Amino acid sequence: MSTHPQPPQDVPHCPRHPDRVSYVRCQRCGRPACPECQRPAAVGVHCVDCVREAQAGVRQVRTASGVVVRARKPIVTYAIMALCVVGYLMQLFVPGFSQAFVEWNLAVGHEPWRMLTAGFLHDTSNPLPVHLALNMLSLWFLGRALEPVLGHWRFAAVFCLGVIGGSVAQVLLSDPTTSGWGASGGIFAIGAALLVELRHDRQSLISMAVVLGINLVYGFTIGANISWQAHVGGLVTGLILGGIYASGTKVKNREAYHVACTVLVGILLVWLGMYLGFQAWDAYVGMAYAS
Incomplete structure (x- = not known):
C-alpha cells in the first residue's frame, strides 16, 4: 500500500491577493506578501500597507512654493x-x-x-x-x-x-x-x-x-x-x-x-x-x- 503526502491544510495566502500563495512575510506586521506586494526594506521586506502607513506618518518635505518634493518629469x-x-x-x-x-x-x-x-x-x-x-x-x-x-x-x-x-x-x-x-x-x-x-x-x-x-x-x-x-x-x-x-x-x-x-x-x-x-x-x- 502506497502513501501520498497530504497538502498542508494552512497554506499562507497574500491578504491583498487571496489566490496567491506566499511564504514570505512582512517584517512589520507578519502577514504574507506576494511578490507584487513586497517592498524591499533594510531587513527583509515590508508589505505595501505597512509602507503606506509609515509614509503617512512622515512629514512631507515641501519647496518654498509649498510643492511636495518628489521626482517629477518636466x-x-x-x-x-x-x-x-x-x-x-x-x-x-x-x-x-x-x-x-x-x-x-x-x-x-x-x-x-x-x-x-x-x-x-x-x-x-x-x-x-x-x-x-x-x-x-x-x-x-x-x-x-x-x-x-x-x-x-x-x-x-x-x-x-x-x-x-x-x-x-x-x-x-x-x-x-x-x-x-x-x-x-x-x-x-x-x-x-x-x-x-x-x-x-x-x-x-x-x-x-x-x-x-x-x-x-x-x-x-x-x-x-x-x-x-x-x-x-x-x-x-x-x-x-x-x-x-x-x-x-x-x-x-x-x-x-x-x-x-x-x-x-x-x-x-x-x-x-x-x-x-x-x-x-x-x-x-x-x-x-x-x-
Whole structure:
C-alpha cells in the first residue's frame, strides 16, 4: 500500500491577493506578501500597507512654493519645446503664419493673443535655426531645474505670463511699429523665478545671477535684433510670480491663493498690454494724419 503526502491544510495566502500563495512575510506586521506586494526594506521586506502607513506618518518635505518634493518629469518643459518646434515648422511651410501670430505693437490692442503666441515663434531668416536652438537649450536647462520645484501648472504660468510680460514691455518701451517673437521673455521669467526660489532656500545665487546678467547685458549691447525689452519684461514678471509662489505660508489654502494671484497677474498683464497697444495705435494714426 502506497502513501501520498497530504497538502498542508494552512497554506499562507497574500491578504491583498487571496489566490496567491506566499511564504514570505512582512517584517512589520507578519502577514504574507506576494511578490507584487513586497517592498524591499533594510531587513527583509515590508508589505505595501505597512509602507503606506509609515509614509503617512512622515512629514512631507515641501519647496518654498509649498510643492511636495518628489521626482517629477518636466513634461511642461518638453511640451513647450515641442510647441516651439511645431511653430517654427509652421512658419517655414505655412504662408502668412508668422504675420498672423507675431507680436506687433500696433496690433496688440485689437489682437491680444499675439502677446502669447509670439513666444512660440522664432526667427526664420537664418538658414540654420540658431534662434530656436539657443532658446530651446536654455529652456531645457532651466525648465528641468524649476519645474520639479514649482510643479507643473505654476511652471507653465511662469513661462506663459513671462512671454506676455515681455510683450507688454516691448509695447511700452519700443517703437509702435516694432514686432517681435521668441521664447526669451518666458525663459527670463523662468530664470528669475528660479532665482527667487534659490534665495528663499538660502542657496547660492551667484551662478544663476551671472547667467541672467550676461544674457540681459547681451541684449542691450551686441544683439541688434534682440528685444531687450522682452527680456526685461520677462525678468520682472518672473520675479513677481516667484515672490508670490514663495509667499503665502500662513494662508490656509495656499494652492487657491497662488491660483488667484496668478489669474490676477495674468489679467493685469493682458489689460495693460491691450491698453498700451491701443495707445500705440492712436499715436501712430495721429502721426499719419499729421503728416
